[in-house]
Amino acid sequence: MFRLYQFFTAFILLAPALLWAQQASHLNCGTSHEAQAIGLERLAENRRMAPQLLADWQQQLQSRNSFDSTVYVPIVFHRVSRGDGTGAATYQQLHDNLCAINAFYADMNVVFYIHEINEIASTQLYVNQDNTADYVRSLHKRNGYVNIYVGGPYQQGTSYGAYYAPNFDWIFAWNNQISGGTTLAHELGHYFTLAHTFYGWEGMEYSSASVGNKAPEMGSNGRPVEKVIRGQTGENCQWAADGFCDTPPDYASGGGGCSFTETWRDPDSVLITPSSNTPLINNHMSYFSCRTSFTDQQKEAIMLDMISRGQHYNAAPAVLTADGTPSLSFPEDGGLIPNVDQGVELRWQAANAAHAYWVVVEKVTPNTCIPTGQTQEFMVQGTYLWLDLEPGQYYRWSVRAMGAENPCNYNASPWACFRTEAWTTAVAATEQLASAKLWPNPQAAGQELILSLETAQSQKASLDIYNNLGQRVSSQSLSLAAGEQLLRIGTQDLPAGHYWLNLQMQGENKQLPFVLVD
Template identity: 30%
Template structure:
């Protein structure tokens, strides 16, 4: 239920609300131009018929392009924020059966555009052409360019836009890092939707003047019929709601009433040309009310978007399907270090955990604090392990979020903790050595499986870091074993394989 204030009370509130919106808040706007929306206005009729093919799920690949300055700086965007932005998008589109996913996960989020104009002024033609070039190389998903700034107007900030000419979406960085309704709004444009108030973008509705029957977008010299409240209002044998504003009849008449409005619920006075009071859909994604908690697309809007997705010009979005559609299943179990383990070593250590079914990637976070407020590392990896340089004698907390292309919103694992020691060690995977282990009985030896023949050095050092044994080894591919020296003093040793580039180490306890 939408509560509406009595008009007398409204008059008392007006100066206050108005004062806020005009003077103390930078207004966020969508940057789609009049010409661009006119293109959508011209083509939307094609997408209005009932969806020809009704499926349960429409998978839509997303490709993120965080844009950097020409010198490579400024593109930093947290991976968890990018995943969250897609999660929020999927909440908004869930009723439409539309599911956004990240093809290949990590290859769809890396920054690869370095250009000062694209970074700070993407509407400028050179910046736009740089992005167009990039988008043409990645036409396997909706291309999203994430930029630092779009407009230079200090009083109103452009938050994002869709360019029908170049067929990509541009988003302000902050609209991705703290997800708002803007992302879903721009994807609404991408899939053919107009603003519910189309025509009023350049005109401020004035309740003290008679409402016109047409409104003009001066920048493009385009005149748009004004929508009436009554759905059966006719003009030239056509329902006005079919030709006015966004051309959809289940989105109510709205004269850009949300613009600069600080509340979600419209309590103002606005009347159509027949003097019928407007009841705008504040929570519609394509309206301009920015302060609502929950937004929606109407049924007709959903139909337009699905038909757009199924149209020939969107073939490129349907060329591939997600590799995994089931959710990662199971809990993260640490292998190394174990939870609460006190290590003797520090340095380059590889955190390792059990594989999770249906997880193709993992988002890992390492922190010095239990709250994870201070992050040492945050990375998306495609194996259930992660190598990082750790300082001596410190506590480290880590947690892992299993993900795949379609499931980016799984909860993090429990928090694990370990303490590093004082003995420096360098470990790094030698990928040719698949796995190996040390057995102490009857004689100490190493058993190993290699995927390729490998030659290098086997080094054993004690807990003080002193080398006690070293030998060259040539290991054939497949299973093999190496005898370890006998007669060492009881204690902790480290057995290390190394070649020119890589190290791999295991702890070996020699018992009395």
């Protein structure tokens, strides 16, 4: 494992950052020259302060139990939908990205974890509308956390897939540009002070910029073009391009595949040889398509910035990985849900060490439990969920126990298929019944429930109780007087479980769910 206390003992100081105008952003990444310049200035300051930062880290390590040297970094994912709540990234996308990011940063002994998934319904932010989007983001930003806003799919006319904004200290990405985690790993590199390996070549390609079959002396932003030479007179890797000497010269702002076949020559006409390709095409901060790693000096820079931001003070979250499986309570497999005017309640038993529960509800074809592709997702902290479902339809549901660090290894309950009552024929407008309340709820099995009613006039009524399979387990007729009244409902013959009380009067229904416990 990469340990902070094994850091380098000598630090290379960056030359003062040059000032330059903002250039057009590349399609892959919208983090501009200007934004990267801010990061490089912070990088230089972190290197200057490295002895103090490392001493602070050592002191913090000594206060931890078992000398835990992991740096825990909380992320707030802002899940952006249109104004009507549609079109947001799926929870699966966010969780898969977190797992991929943690894999990419694992050798730094860094653990990113989800502190919060914040839901934002804003069409302006969904399409990242100029000016307005920044205002909406500022209303939702959580100070002290890494804020990642995931908007809608890539918008035609824009020239980026994602970017880091240092003035606001947040990351924005389109939801169809983040698969595999490489995009967010790249933007997090910017967040923690790293520039592109080809810094200074944005908007400029070797084929058109080279003169006499060699690279120019200066890049597109006025920064010196990096040379091949290392450890000798003429070396400029400390201040040219990205400021790292273990990333080879990179003149490919247009990126490339997984191989390097170009014949580039640096400003001294020295050939960039194939032996230097690996840290180039595999580097997260390049535009090659095989990005999987950072160099040692890049890792050191990231860790120094984490310390300077105070991330090393974060204690390990109480729950990183769930080790239990939730058990579905209601509705069970094959169940029928009677109509209920305040929505449908789903309930499950808690799983051991769960940070949150990811509830998936899918519409299925009748009597087959085959999903139709219509899916709803919910992230909740408790063990129940109320939601609106269509009457007379078939569904299935499952609950996944999530850990904060590694949600890709979740423990999911088996699917349970159920159907909803055809409410359109069972429910009429309740005019005769002014109010109805059932309490206490939950109640101990065998104990009485109290039904409080207020009716407009005297009338006959029926009171039925259904179990969670839709079976009627109790029925009685009532004579109701006008006005307020209390009725005692016996449960002595009912075992613990979920039930529905159905009160019917003059063609009108009122459904009240209740729970009996042992």
